[in-house]
Amino acid sequence: MPRLLVVVMLVLAHACGKPEDVMDTGDTKDETAGDTSTPPVDLVVTAAVNPTVSLVVDVSWLAPEPGRSWVSYGTDGVLDHQTPVLDGVASPSFHLYGLRAETEVIYEAVTETDSRSWSKTGTVTTGAGPEPFPALVAQVEDGATVSSEPWFIGYCTGSTLPFFAIDREGTAIWYLFPDPAVAPTNFGGESLDLDDSESLVLGVADVGHTSTGPVVLRTDLVGSATTVLGTSETTSYHHAAIGLPDGSAAWVSTDARAWTDTSTGITWKVMGDAIIESTPGGDLWQVFTSWDWREPEVNPYWNLTSEDAGDWTHANSLYYYPDTDTYLVSFGFASTVLEVNRSSGTVVAEYGVGRDFDIEAGSLPFYYQHDANYTADRTLLMTSHNEDSSVSYVVEYEVDRSTHVLREIWSYGSDTRIDPTAGGVAQRMANGNTLWGAGTTGNFYEITPAGTVAWRAQFSLGIFPFCTLHPITTFYDAM
Numbered sequence: 001m002p003r004l005l006v007v008v009m010l011v012l013a014h015a016c017g018k019p020e021d022v023m024d025t026g027d028t029k030d031e032t033a034g035d036t037s038t039p040p041v042d043l044v045v046t047a048a049v050n051p052t053v054s055l056v057v058d059v060s061w062l063a064p065e066p067g068r069s070w071v072s073y074g075t076d077g078v079l080d081h082q083t084p085v086l087d088g089v090a091s092p093s094f095h096l097y098g099l100r101a102e103t104e105v106i107y108e109a110v111t112e113t114d115s116r117s118w119s120k121t122g123t124v125t126t127g128a129g130p131e132p133f134p135a136l137v138a139q140v141e142d143g144a145t146v147s148s149e150p151w152f153i154g155y156c157t158g159s160t161l162p163f164f165a166i167d168r169e170g171t172a173i174w175y176l177f178p179d180p181a182v183a184p185t186n187f188g189g190e191s192l193d194l195d196d197s198e199s200l201v202l203g204v205a206d207v208g209h210t211s212t213g214p215v216v217l218r219t220d221l222v223g224s225a226t227t228v229l230g231t232s233e234t235t236s237y238h239h240a241a242i243g244l245p246d247g248s249a250a251w252v253s254t255d256a257r258a259w260t261d262t263s264t265g266i267t268w269k270v271m272g273d274a275i276i277e278s279t280p281g282g283d284l285w286q287v288f289t290s291w292d293w294r295e296p297e298v299n300p301y302w303n304l305t306s307e308d309a310g311d312w313t314h315a316n317s318l319y320y321y322p323d324t325d326t327y328l329v330s331f332g333f334a335s336t337v338l339e340v341n342r343s344s345g346t347v348v349a350e351y352g353v354g355r356d357f358d359i360e361a362g363s364l365p366f367y368y369q370h371d372a373n374y375t376a377d378r379t380l381l382m383t384s385h386n387e388d389s390s391v392s393y394v395v396e397y398e399v400d401r402s403t404h405v406l407r408e409i410w411s412y413g414s415d416t417r418i419d420p421t422a423g424g425v426a427q428r429m430a431n432g433n434t435l436w437g438a439g440t441t442g443n444f445y446e447i448t449p450a451g452t453v454a455w456r457a458q459f460s461l462g463i464f465p466f467c468t469l470h471p472i473t474t475f476y477d478a479m
Contacts, residue, residue, distance in 0.1 A: 195243025
């Protein structure tokens with residue numbers, strides 16, 4: 001799966017004394033290889049609920065010797081999760097994720113060197129869940145065909161609900177309210193990318209348009225270290241923001257200009273889109289703009305978002321592929337997907353009906369598509385509508401670079417009559433299943449290659465706001 005996540009933010013403040021919400025089992029192990037004359041050392045571990053995110057547990061200790069340190073943890077007495085290993089750290093500290101509210105968590109903290117190892121077990125109970133939280137129901141339809149990802153991370157566009165993660169039963173196992181010092185007062189999630197180890201790039205909009213404009217943020221998973229990457233004063237963020245392997249971030253920004261339609265003589269304020277990058281040092285630069293691609297084209301959604309402006313491209317997803325150093329950007333209103341070279345800003349592929357890579361006869365076309373991305377097999381996956389937007393579906397194409405056509409190789413939903421007005425998710429999962437999010441209907445389906453439903457979820461938020469989910473296996477590595 002493409003990068004959707006940077007430096008692990010792990011330094012925790014040590015409280016004096018033992019936290020009240022920690023129960024120490026007293027089970028300490030000090031195993032020595034070779035030198036048996038060394039006296040045992042008690043590993044003193046501090047474990048407590050994170051003060052900002054009540055479903056996260058913080059564990060830290062002072063290592064007797066710098067070595068390799070980690071925490072194994074779980075619930076119901078089973079240590080089925082593990083943090084990354086820190087090497088050579090004198091005071092290791094970790095966040096434990098993937099935990100339900102008000103649940104007893106068992107942990108084992110370990111430090112080892114080549115000759116010795118120390119461990120300490122204990123338990124701690126997570127806090128209450130987030131309020132508010134999106135109402136939803138979820139269930140496994142076929143356990144034999146469901147993919148291995150245990151969790152889904154997401155957000156709800158047009159709401160003041162937190163960014164969140166759920167398990168297969170639809171129960172919250174993580175959440176984050178953006179830092180109020182930098183986020184709009186009436187914030188709403190617009191995009192989320194688990195960029196790298198425990199780091200997020202967030203797109204945050206002002207739901208009520210009553211405070212500041214949209215912002216792009218980089219933060220850790222507990223909101224303790226937040227950096228503003230872009231604001232409405234520096235760039236007009238629009239829908240999609242991602243982290244990049246070199247520590248930079250990128251997002252889509254609207255690019256409005258005056259344009260005269262030569263067929264009518266009418267001059268419009270036309271909304272195009274640009275790809276903006278922020279370097280690790282905070283410098284901004286424009287990689288690409290739709291105005292360098294072609295002249296605007298009036299489309300069926302031209303006046304949908306404003307009576308006074310033409311909405312030409314309306315970008316709704318952005319991915320980066322380091323092996324080719326290219327972006328894939330979806331222009332929903334233009335019914336076009338572009339692959340853009342990051343270094344030069346040139347278009348290297350143009351996908352869509354009547355474009356350079358056209359749809360092969362007999363294949364489902366795409367219009368007003370969302371979440372266009374390459375799979376690991378370099379096929380093109382997306383959600384789409386038919387031409388009159390009465391039906392939505394998820395479709396996968398083979399990209400035939402010799403004949404410049406897109407050839408449908410798999411699809412689902414074209415005969416279901418599901419008709420979201422906006423939004424959509426198309427994500428390939430570990431076992432080859434596909435997560436299809438049907439936009440404003442609130443429905444998510446995990447579809448097998450054979451076209452059966454392995455898992456489903458439904459948010460009960462009405463048509464708007466609507467939610468987005470992405471499958472994840474761990475919070476410690478990029479998606």
